[in-house]
Amino acid sequence: MLSARSALARSAVSAAGRIHGARVVPATSFLQQRKQAQQQQQRGLHLARPAGSGIAHAMLPKVRGIAPAVSARGVGRRNFSGAQVHGSTGAEATRLARTGPKVDVKKVLVVGSGGLSIGQAGEFDYSGSQAIKALKESQIETVLVNPNIATVQTSHELADHVYFAPVTPQYLAQIIEKERPDGIMLAFGGQTALNCGVQLNKMGVLDKFNVRVLGTPVRTLELSEDRDLFACALKDINIPVAHSTAVNSVADALKAAAEIKYPVIVRSAYALGGLGSGFAANEAELQVLASQSLSLCSQILVERSMRGWKEVEYEVVRDAHDNCNFDPLGIHTGDSIVIAPSQTLTDEEYHMLRTAAIKIVRHMGVVGECNVQYALNPDSPEYCVIEMNARLSRSSALASKATGYPLAFVAAKIGLGWTLPELQNAVTTTTTACFEPSLDYDVTKIPRWDLSKFNHVSRVIG
Amino acid sequence: MVSPMALLARTLASAADTPLSARPLHAHYPVVPGSLTAHLQLRTGEVFTGGSFGASTATIGETVFTTSLVGYPESMTDPSYRGQLLVFTQPLIGNHGVPRRTRDQYGILKHFESEKIQCSGIVVGDYATKYSHWNAVESLSEWCEREGIPAITGVDTRALVHILRGQGSTLGSLSVGAQPIDSAKIAWSDPNVENLVAQASTTEVRVFNPDGDVHIALVDCGAKNNIVRSLCDQGARVSLVPWNYNLSASLDSFDGIFISNGPGSPSHCTEAIAQLRHAFEVYQRPIFGICMGNQLMGLAAGIDVYKLRFGNRGHNQPAIDLTTGRCVITSQNHGYALDDSKMPAGWDRLYVNANDGSNEGIRHIEKPFRSVQFHPEARGGPLDTAFVFADFVNDVRAAKLAGVAATAHAELAAEPAQAAAAAA
Numbered sequence: 064m065l066s067a068r069s070a071l072a073r074s075a076v077s078a079a080g081r082i083h084g085a086r087v088v089p090a091t092s093f094l095q096q097r098k099q100a101q102q103q104q105q106r107g108l109h110l111a112r113p114a115g116s117g118i119a120h121a122m123l124p125k126v127r128g129i130a131p132a133v134s135a136r137g138v139g140r141r142n143f144s145g146a147q148v149h150g151s152t153g154a155e156a157t158r159l160a161r162t163g164p165k166v167d168v169k170k171v172l173v174v175g176s177g178g179l180s181i182g183q184a185g186e187f188d189y190s191g192s193q194a195i196k197a198l199k200e201s202q203i204e205t206v207l208v209n210p211n212i213a214t215v216q217t218s219h220e221l222a223d224h225v226y227f228a229p230v231t232p233q234y235l236a237q238i239i240e241k242e243r244p245d246g247i248m249l250a251f252g253g254q255t256a257l258n259c260g261v262q263l264n265k266m267g268v269l270d271k272f273n274v275r276v277l278g279t280p281v282r283t284l285e286l287s288e289d290r291d292l293f294a295c296a297l298k299d300i301n302i303p304v305a306h307s308t309a310v311n312s313v314a315d316a317l318k319a320a321a322e323i324k325y326p327v328i329v330r331s332a333y334a335l336g337g338l339g340s341g342f343a344a345n346e347a348e349l350q351v352l353a354s355q356s357l358s359l360c361s362q363i364l365v366e367r368s369m370r371g372w373k374e375v376e377y378e379v380v381r382d383a384h385d386n387c388n389f390d391p392l393g394i395h396t397g398d399s400i401v402i403a404p405s406q407t408l409t410d411e412e413y414h415m416l417r418t419a420a421i422k423i424v425r426h427m428g429v430v431g432e433c434n435v436q437y438a439l440n441p442d443s444p445e446y447c448v449i450e451m452n453a454r455l456s457r458s459s460a461l462a463s464k465a466t467g468y469p470l471a472f473v474a475a476k477i478g479l480g481w482t483l484p485e486l487q488n489a490v491t492t493t494t495t496a497c498f499e500p501s502l503d504y505d506v507t508k509i510p511r512w513d514l515s516k517f518n519h520v521s522r523v524i525g
Numbered sequence: 526m527v528s529p530m531a532l533l534a535r536t537l538a539s540a541a542d543t544p545l546s547a548r549p550l551h552a553h554y555p556v557v558p559g560s561l562t563a564h565l566q567l568r569t570g571e572v573f574t575g576g577s578f579g580a581s582t583a584t585i586g587e588t589v590f591t592t593s594l595v596g597y598p599e600s601m602t603d604p605s606y607r608g609q610l611l612v613f614t615q616p617l618i619g620n621h622g623v624p625r626r627t628r629d630q631y632g633i634l635k636h637f638e639s640e641k642i643q644c645s646g647i648v649v650g651d652y653a654t655k656y657s658h659w660n661a662v663e664s665l666s667e668w669c670e671r672e673g674i675p676a677i678t679g680v681d682t683r684a685l686v687h688i689l690r691g692q693g694s695t696l697g698s699l700s701v702g703a704q705p706i707d708s709a710k711i712a713w714s715d716p717n718v719e720n721l722v723a724q725a726s727t728t729e730v731r732v733f734n735p736d737g738d739v740h741i742a743l744v745d746c747g748a749k750n751n752i753v754r755s756l757c758d759q760g761a762r763v764s765l766v767p768w769n770y771n772l773s774a775s776l777d778s779f780d781g782i783f784i785s786n787g788p789g790s791p792s793h794c795t796e797a798i799a800q801l802r803h804a805f806e807v808y809q810r811p812i813f814g815i816c817m818g819n820q821l822m823g824l825a826a827g828i829d830v831y832k833l834r835f836g837n838r839g840h841n842q843p844a845i846d847l848t849t850g851r852c853v854i855t856s857q858n859h860g861y862a863l864d865d866s867k868m869p870a871g872w873d874r875l876y877v878n879a880n881d882g883s884n885e886g887i888r889h890i891e892k893p894f895r896s897v898q899f900h901p902e903a904r905g906g907p908l909d910t911a912f913v914f915a916d917f918v919n920d921v922r923a924a925k926l927a928g929v930a931a932t933a934h935a936e937l938a939a940e941p942a943q944a945a946a947a948a949a
Contacts, residue, residue: 410596410905503614
């Protein structure tokens with residue numbers, strides 16, 4: 064059964080490659096031809112799906128031949144008049160044709176993951192690679208900036224142009240000036256990339272070279288990252304946030320903590336890997352912690368401590384047309400044990416948080432992937448939002464792996480203007496991406512603390 | 526010498542070649558310590574052995590599966606699951622115990638969808654013997670035992686669902702004992718040949734939120750509590766009436782009609798269908814149906830109904846609103862569907878399932894009659910479509926106001942005629 068299916072898929076791929084090759088490849092150099100053929104095969108591999116009937120497969124090369132992906136705008140749209148949705152070959156054909164971009168971009172700069180250290184985001188290699196694959200499937204020229212050569216995304220068969228340059232606004236500005244991309248994707252390189260995007264926008268680089276931000280707009284990024292602005296935005300839609308005060312000095316921090324009452328948690332705005340955040344049970348502890356944090360960034364937040372509360376995290380994907388969906392996750396911070404799906408939430412709690420997450424991403428105007436973190440009181444239905452990341456996060460990679468839902472890939476496609484119902488569900492390959500994974504297994508991530516690497520370090524956890 | 530890879534390939538090949546039913550389907554997971562042995566036997570011959578964690582009784586039901594991740598108390602008390610053996614694809618069930626029986630301001634149970642467990646039995650992969658939740662008062666096991674519902678754990682639910690997806694929902698027998706019952710001795714009886722709606726429905730009219738400004742007849746085919754609550758929350762006075770209530774006699778006293786969800790096959794509800802057919806002709810105010818209500822309205826409009834192979838049960842079904850193109854994530858639980866390939870005159874499709882293209886709702890083109898196949902009341906499931914209750918009650922309110930004006934107009938129109946008659 065399985066082997067028959069893959070054989071079918073293979074034959075479809077070769078057919079697609081041949082016909083397309085004959086159509087688009089003029090008499091260029093042999094190497095170029097081979098490279099194009101390889102790209103074609105990758106695209107073809109993604110297109111070829113086990114379909115219900117042989118007719119769909121036979122139609123594959125034809126559809127690709129008559130509908131160049133860029134003009135697929137009209138062809139690709141499902142208009143849901145009935146017959147198409149009824150699993151007919153017509154629906155198959157439209158699905159195959161809908162790979163092109165829907166916004167008018169030809170060259171896109173992807174801000175990559177960076178190095179493997181706190182403050183950079185080496186572990187975002189996966190999301191960046193997925194984004195590049197999604198762009199290439201849509202026949203868009205990709206430019207990648209990533210100083211880390213030990214990543215998959217920098218391998219030569221992925222991006223068209225790779226710059227091994229630091230992910231900083233200055234370098235990015237230079238590259239934009241040289242490459243002149245039409246679009247830029249910020250959500251796939253962790254916090255560093257987002258911050259760069261915000262900076263580039265402030266510097267006026269994006270406007271100057273007419274670069275469109277694909278996916279979540281910069282204004283939303285600013286809103287979600289400035290904790291004070293974020294809290295205000297959530298108050299507008301009656302979503303509770305952890306009571307917090309933004310302060311710029313140690314004295315203010317102590318004053319705020321006296322109001323909120325100890326223990327408190329200190330968080331730094333624009334935090335990278337939780338750098339400069341921590342708990343303080345009393346004034347002395349806060350003094351130390353606040354001065355440390357303020358040396359790293361100009362603004363810190365003093366919040367009510369919710370130690371012992373359940374931490375619940377949702378991965379939300381929203382397209383520009385307001386369709387949303389989710390991956391449920393369990394408890395999380397960088398070093399915690401994560402369980403997916405959530406285990407001790409009742410239906411009421413689960414959907415209360417789910418509905419709140421949808422409200423938040425809609426209100427904030429996220430387009431693409433976003434992650435919302437909550438604290439849920441274990442003794443009542445009380446909850447509050449801890450934070451929101453308008454980008455692919457560490458947990459997104461885990462959620463992708465756990466559920467098989469390619470969050471980064473889908474987010475990149477959404478950046479290109481596709482809507483969720485138009486995209487395909489990568490798990491079933493026959494249904495739409497507008498769904499929520501329902502697992503028949505449980506996933507647990509248990510961190511491994513390699514303490515033997517550090518000499519003279521306390522091995523007590525907690 | 527055979528290479529290890531070749532050996533592995535051969536092992537995998539043999540595993541894939543053997544039909545599922547021929548492989549032993551023994552318990553792969555640890556069962557509850559000290560529990561009795563239980564067996565789930567399908568009518569097609571497959572036997573699953575596990576541990577019992579519910580009542581020590583034997584039962585027969587249609588084996589169906591739900592893919593929902595949360596909400597087992599809600600699902601088990603959902604009257605639409607009546608007569609069914611419910612299989613959870615989520616392996617760990619029982620983690621948050623069973624909530625206390627608190628009631629809301631309308632006197633409806635807050636955390637359950639009806640007064641008792643409605644499904645015939647439950648089948649889980651791995652029962653969580655310890656529960657943790659602030660609102661829990663007993664374990665799932667204690668609840669099942671108290672309500673006399675058999676439950677089995679340690680079943681390879683993935684293999685079971687494979688079978689059910691392949692051959693469709695199948696009759697199953699759940700029994701407790703060291704040995705499975707001889708299949709020839711099981712008195713197989715299909716619950717779908719009975720009128721399950723009549724069993725689930727109320728027998729007398731019950732009124733909720735009597736101070737509501739509009740009066741809605743909720744036809745109870747096995748209504749979930751949250752349907753009643755959602756209508757009350759919108760400010761409506763709700764009369765819960767039996768499934769075969771004579772609506773024709775009192776149509777004028779209701780500002781709107783709502784047909785609930787319900788279990789089993791819609792073809793048994795001939796009386797309700799006849800009532801609706803009459804209402805479609807004479808009634809001008811809003812009518813709305815959910816799940817079974819969608820099927821009954823479809824049948825009354827002249828649309829055929831068919832049985833789905835394994836049904837759509839879960840909390841992640843995408844439905845596309847054909848009027849706007851938007852996709853909503855819905856909660857679903859149905860084994861039958863409307864065949865909307867041919868729509869009768871005056872009717873159109875409203876929603877369609879984005880996965881399998883099955884019907885998710887219909888609407889009348891001119892009159893305010895519409896219905897959905899999914900469950901906008903959720904419990905459990907996503908609350909994305911809760912707006913339909915607000916929309917419906919607002920429509921009812923608007924129709925009532927317009928209706929009052931129309932009656933006044935009719936009186937005015939009648940007056941000169943009377944005057945003329947008097948003068949003559």
